[in-house]
Amino acid sequence: MNWLLVVGGAMVGAPLRYLTDRAVQARHDSVFPWGTFTVNVTGSLILGLLTGAATHLQILLGTGLCGALTTYSTFSYETLRLAETGARLRAALNVAVSVTAGLAAAFAGAALARL
Numbered sequence: 573m574n575w576l577l578v579v580g581g582a583m584v585g586a587p588l589r590y591l592t593d594r595a596v597q598a599r600h601d602s603v604f605p606w607g608t609f610t611v612n613v614t615g616s617l618i619l620g621l622l623t624g625a626a627t628h629l630q631i632l633l634g635t636g637l638c639g640a641l642t643t644y645s646t647f648s649y650e651t652l653r654l655a656e657t658g659a660r661l662r663a664a665l666n667v668a669v670s671v672t673a674g675l676a677a678a679f680a681g682a683a684l685a686r687l
Contacts, residue, residue, distance in 0.1 A: 574631050581636015589641045604662055605650040608643060609670055615642035616674040620681020 592614075593607030600606045615638040622634045647670060654663035 574628075577628060577632040578636040578639070581632045581634075581638075582640035583636075585637040585640030588637075589643065592641075603654065603657070603659055605647070605654075605666060608646050608650055609666070609673070612642045612644075612647060612670060613673045613677045617677035617681040620678035620683075621685045623682045624685050 589611050592611050596607040596610045597605075618641075619634055619638050622630050625633075647666075651663045651666050654660070654666060
């Protein structure tokens with residue numbers, strides 16, 4: 573049963589990640605990966621909100637939706653590409669801002685869940 577929840581969440585999360593990434597990147601004339609940043613911070617917020625949720629909701633939305641929505645591999649690849657193309661400052665900024673914003677979003681989500 574749990575695997576169906578993961579699949580259901582992923583069926584929404586994967587296309588949502590792709591569409592969000594494309595929509596956000598289209599609005600920015602920058603090599604900075606704003607789309608990946610947006611989905612990763614959003615996923616961190618959702619996971620923070622789910623800290624006290626029922627188990628089935630955590631599996632559906634946490635593992636399924638957020639697992640497909642967020643992407644560490646794309647974050648790593650885009651950071652590497654920035655560094656390889658000489659945009660080392662932007663690569664370092666991507667790491668620092670993404671980790672800081674992701675943690676802040678997770679803490680904010682957890683705090684909101686406690687309200």
